[in-house]
Amino acid sequence: AKDMGDALEKVLVTEEQIEARLKELAAEIDADYAGKDLLLVGVLKGAVMVMADLARGLSHAAEMDWMAVSSYGAGTTSSGVVRILKDLEADISGRNVLIVEDVIDSGLTLSWLVGNLRSRGPSSVEVCTMVRKPLAFDVDLDVKYIGFDLPNEFIVGYGLDYAEKYRNLPFIGTLAPQVYER
Ligand code: PRP
Ligand code: MN
Numbered sequence: 001a002k003d004m005g006d007a008l009e010k011v012l013v014t015e016e017q018i019e020a021r022l023k024e025l026a027a028e029i030d031a032d033y034a035g036k037d038l039l040l041v042g043v044l045k046g047a048v049m050v051m052a053d054l055a056r057g058l059s060h061a062a063e064m065d066w067m068a069v070s071s072y073g074a075g076t077t078s079s080g081v082v083r084i085l086k087d088l089e090a091d092i093s094g095r096n097v098l099i100v101e102d103v104i105d106s107g108l109t110l111s112w113l114v115g116n117l118r119s120r121g122p123s124s125v126e127v128c129t130m131v132r133k134p135l136a137f138d139v140d141l142d143v144k145y146i147g148f149d150l151p152n153e154f155i156v157g158y159g160l161d162y163a164e165k166y167r168n169l170p171f172i173g174t175l176a177p178q179v180y181e182r
């Protein structure tokens with residue numbers, strides 16, 4: 001079926017919960033960066049939804065830039081070796097960078113990205129993610145702003161995809177096993 005509803009199992013985080021949590025995070029970010037420069041860096045493609053909604057909740061006149069990265073190699077699991085598909089347009093030296101992500105799963109993408117951006121001489125690099133999964137605790141990564149800690153289930157929606165689909169669900173949910181177990 002082409003209807004997204006047929007593929008879903010259950011809703012884990014509703015649209016209203018996402019909206020409320022993003023308001024709280026935006027208020028924290030406004031306070032933390034008051035009087036300072038702020039560059040939001042969204043990681044394509046998953047972070048598009050959270051970036052759009054978080055940024056609109058800020059009072060701060062933050063800037064936005066985007067990166068696209070990809071795990072190197074043919075493996076299905078993240079190897080930790082990352083390739084830049086699209087780099088930032090901004091020079092981040094001396095700037096306060098806040099990386100915006102949809103999900104931290106193994107944490108390997110973000111540990112690499114934080115290291116890469118730190119090497120460019122910014123004033124600060126912090127991370128904001130809508131979802132963190134438990135495997136992320138195994139890597140040494142400081143995540144300052146977290147929307148929701150969720151269990152290790154296959155989730156989609158609000159930017160998170162399965163084979164490039166279901167990113168446009170307005171909530172976060174689990175996919176029915178028959179969708180990917182075939
Ligand atoms: C997903 C997700 C994060 C990353 C998390 O992106 O959006 O960027 O994987 O995985 P990790 O913590 O195990 O490294 P993906 O590479 O699927 O690209 P996408 O954002 O275009 O879906
Ligand atoms: Mn991503």
Ligand code: MG
Nearest residue numbers: 046160161164
């Ligand atoms: Mg993906």
